[in-house]
Amino acid sequence: MFDDTAVSMLDYLLVALMFSVYVVRNYLRHRRMRDRMDSGEAGILMLEYKDTLTILWGGAFLVMVVWLLNGRPLADMGILLGTSTAHLIGWGVVAVISLVLSAQVYAVGKNPKSADAVRTALENEPGVMRIMPKTQQEYFWFKALSVTAGITEEIIFRGYLIWFFALWLPLWWAALVALAFFVAAHLYQESVRSLLKVAAIGACLTALYLLSGSLLAAIVLHAVVDLTSGASVRRVLHGVQAT
Numbered sequence: 001m002f003d004d005t006a007v008s009m010l011d012y013l014l015v016a017l018m019f020s021v022y023v024v025r026n027y028l029r030h031r032r033m034r035d036r037m038d039s040g041e042a043g044i045l046m047l048e049y050k051d052t053l054t055i056l057w058g059g060a061f062l063v064m065v066v067w068l069l070n071g072r073p074l075a076d077m078g079i080l081l082g083t084s085t086a087h088l089i090g091w092g093v094v095a096v097i098s099l100v101l102s103a104q105v106y107a108v109g110k111n112p113k114s115a116d117a118v119r120t121a122l123e124n125e126p127g128v129m130r131i132m133p134k135t136q137q138e139y140f141w142f143k144a145l146s147v148t149a150g151i152t153e154e155i156i157f158r159g160y161l162i163w164f165f166a167l168w169l170p171l172w173w174a175a176l177v178a179l180a181f182f183v184a185a186h187l188y189q190e191s192v193r194s195l196l197k198v199a200a201i202g203a204c205l206t207a208l209y210l211l212s213g214s215l216l217a218a219i220v221l222h223a224v225v226d227l228t229s230g231a232s233v234r235r236v237l238h239g240v241q242a243t
Contacts, residue, residue: 007167010066015164017062018156021055022185030188034130048131049141053148060152063160077159078215090212094221101228109235118236127190132233142230150223157182158206159215175206201225 029051036044067077074080081087107114122129133139157178165174179202186198201222209218 006070007164008066008070010069011164014062014066015161018059018161019181021059022156023181023187025055026185027187037130045131045133045138046141049138049145053141053145056148056152056156060155063155067160076163077155078209078213078218079159080214081216082214084213086212087214087217090208090214090217093208093212094217094224097221098224101224105228105231105235108232115236118232122233122236125189125191125194127188128194131188132237133230134237139230139234143227146226146230147223149226150219150221153182154205154209154215154219154222157185157202158209158218162206162210171210175210179203179206 030048033044033048067074104114108118109115122132133142161178161181162171162175165177168174169177179199182202183195183199186195189195189198205218205222208221209215
């Protein structure tokens with residue numbers, strides 16, 4: 001899938017930086033945020049959203065700089081609009097899943113049982129509930145963060161890290177290591193249940209990318225998953241009716 005392009009010192013430095021920021025710093029920062037929120041301090045979630053936006057875009061920017069400085073084609077990261085059968089099937093999968101998730105959001109607004117299921121899930125995942133938007137302003141920034149995560153996390157954890165680890169490992173083993181990195185970056189969600197969901201979503205996105213060859217398809221699906229998740233929670237918390 002990838003051309004044999006030699007790894008550079010910048011790649012090693014970048015991966016080390018990613019681990020320190022996305023795993024270690026993310027976890028420690030979230031613990032501080034949790035303590036400040038629990039103490040009743042206002043505006044902490046907005047600061048968390050804005051900080052996350054900054055480090056995600058910063059990381060994706062550095063990945064692209066290192067990638068292009070080493071003369072690697074964007075196609076090796078799956079950034080291309082292909083017309084192969086695999087590409088088209090991949091986009092078909094994205095379309096079907098997007099429709100299913102959108103229907104679920106609609107059901108949450110109309111069906112009390114669907115809303116109760118979401119509410120129960122949130123009660124079992126306090127770490128996730130803590131970072132979900134509660135106000136209209138927070139919801140605006142949450143949507144911006146959802147799109148950002150779709151773009152930047154796919155570039156970082158799928159497009160770049162799978163390539164990096166595939167220099168030494170068989171492709172699917174490299175994908176598994178990159179997936180473990182992705183899950184570790186979400187340790188702030190606190191519960192095993194939440195992390196298993198992250199792992200399952202990450203595995204689906206990984207499979208979509210590797211089987212279709214399109215990182216763009218994974219980007220779109222990732223954003224849709226986050227956006228529809230936020231929309232469902234908002235309907236439950238605020239009783240917003242589907243229109």
